[in-house]
Amino acid sequence: MALRKIVEMGEDCLTKVCRPVTDFNQRLHTLLDDMTETLAEANGAGLAAPQVGILRRLCIVMDMESEEYIELVNPEIIAQSGEQTGMEGCLSVPGKWGLVTRPSYVRVRAQDRDGQWFEVEGEGLTARCFCHELEHLDGRLYTDHIDRFLTEEEVEELMNQEDD
Ligand code: ZN
Numbered sequence: 001m002a003l004r005k006i007v008e009m010g011e012d013c014l015t016k017v018c019r020p021v022t023d024f025n026q027r028l029h030t031l032l033d034d035m036t037e038t039l040a041e042a043n044g045a046g047l048a049a050p051q052v053g054i055l056r057r058l059c060i061v062m063d064m065e066s067e068e069y070i071e072l073v074n075p076e077i078i079a080q081s082g083e084q085t086g087m088e089g090c091l092s093v094p095g096k097w098g099l100v101t102r103p104s105y106v107r108v109r110a111q112d113r114d115g116q117w118f119e120v121e122g123e124g125l126t127a128r129c130f131c132h133e134l135e136h137l138d139g140r141l142y143t144d145h146i147d148r149f150l151t152e153e154e155v156e157e158l159m160n161q162e163d164d
Pocket residue numbers: 089090091092132133136
C-alpha cells in the first residue's frame with residue numbers, strides 16, 4: 001500500500017466527469033487500498049478517485065456509526081429523503097468550510113471491489129458524505145453549493161454546537 005497525493009481545487013481532474021470502472025482487477029484493488037490508507041492518514045470522512053488524479057467512478061466513505069470504510073465502485077444514489085443543513089469540508093479544499101444542504105437519508109447502489117452489486121444506506125453525516133463523494137465523480141465540489149466560505153469564528157461556533 002502507498003499514500004497517494006491528494007490534489008487540490010484548481011486542478012482539472014476535479015472538474016471532469018469520471019468514467020465507470022470496468023476492470024475489477026488487482027490494479028483496482030491496489031488503488032482502493034491506497035485510497036483507504038490516504039484517507040486514514042488525512043483523517044477524512046471520504047475520498048473520491050479524482051481527488052488522487054484517477055478519473056474513474058469509485059470512492060471511499062466512512063460509515064460514521066461503525067467507523068468503517070465502505071468501498072463504492074460505480075455508485076449511484078437510488079433513494080433519498082429529508083433535508084439537513086450543516087458544515088462541510090473537503091480534503092481538496094483544505095482549511096475551508098461551508099454550509100451545505102443535503103438529504104438527511106440516502107440509499108446507494110454500488111459494486112464492491114470484485115464487481116458484486118450491493119446497497120448501503122446512511123443518515124446524517126454518512127448521508128452527507130455519500131452525496132459529497134458521489135458528486136466528485138461528476139466533477140463537482142461542495143463549493144458549487146455555497147455562496148461563501150465560513151469564517152473561522154463561524155466554524156468554531158458550529159464545531160462547539162456539534163460537540164454539545
Ligand atoms: Zn471532497
